[in-house]
Amino acid sequence: MTDDTPTAPEGRQSGTRQRIQQVALELFAEYGYDKTSLREIAERLGVTKAALYYHFKSKEAIIAAVFEEILEEMDGFIAWTKTQPRTSTARQQIAQRYVESSKGASSVMRLFQENGPAMRELKVGEQMRDRLIDLVNTLTPEHASVPDKLRIRIALFAVQLSRFSMQDVPVEELDAAIVEVVFELLDRVSWE
Amino acid sequence: MTDDTPTAPEGRQSGTRQRIQQVALELFAEYGYDKTSLREIAERLGVTKAALYYHFKSKEAIIAAVFEEILEEMDGFIAWTKTQPRTSTARQQIAQRYVESSKGASSVMRLFQENGPAMRELKVGEQMRDRLIDLVNTLTPEHASVPDKLRIRIALFAVQLSRFSMQDVPVEELDAAIVEVVFELLDRVSWE
DNA sequence: GTCTATAACACGATAGAC
């Protein structure tokens, strides 16, 4: 039920399709997936609900398209992570790249974090959760202590948290702070 | 619109009222506030929707009752925190007591964390958010650096995060781990 | 590719009997 467009011209951008995704992301992130109706999306675009159904076969298909790019990016990131050695310096590089790539994904990640109940019922929710678990497992040594397991989870979560909990701070300054705190968390982990 | 019962016997427990709160908390935490209908709550209790409206004047009044106890507890905790000195050891004691008292509140906190869109429209959401901000501000020194601000926020949220992200670990072991990680986060903060 | 119109349904909330 999360397939692509049903009737639109086979894989090519119609333009409207992208505008729908963009507006949908804004509204989903601000008001939540459940509380954003297709009527509201259509109104903001200056079209009717029915027009949306030409481009997407369901509401879920819209959010699937919104998540698509980030999910692919995460796949690449995780695959690269798996090739990295289990050393302290390598973990630092991973953290740095994670913070960097989280910039463009902050809206989607906020949407994912704040809409737990909806994400539990959506395919994209399961896909995102699977990747985060995979990432945590990849970073966690086989026989890590409980505090170490916690440090890794907190480090990853802190990246998202800080993005929408301290929006009053300039981006570069915030990024540097995140990297600093994440580094000192991972520094305590014994990578064995 | 978040008042108490409209017709029930003035402040005393009817028994049914508490059962409604208990069932509502379970369903709200598991399926979310929006996705839990009054029909489902009523069905699980073996009564009809209309019966709920004798005990609570609205759906929002139910979740208000669910949050009531924890909100009062937080008020007490924050008031106590404000009396504590701005020393490193005092912050540690605060953290320890926060971890301790978070045990009983984990369902409500999960509900709060995972239902961002709903909490933005509910009075209890605003009340809880106000208290968390108050707590962060109370703990944060006047001219704290950005990394220090981040450390304090992360420390507080890490407590909630760990509660429902590592449910496979025994509670006592998890508690000890949380305290350890939170301590080392706060240890880095310069309290001036 | 967008429209009007509507189907089918669930929701929160209320009225009034018992």
Add this chain to the structure above:
DNA sequence: GTCTATCGTGTTATAGAC
């Protein structure tokens, strides 16, 4: 204190004209 029945509204989604 709980019931049956219903009201009014909003939702996702579809049918068919243009």
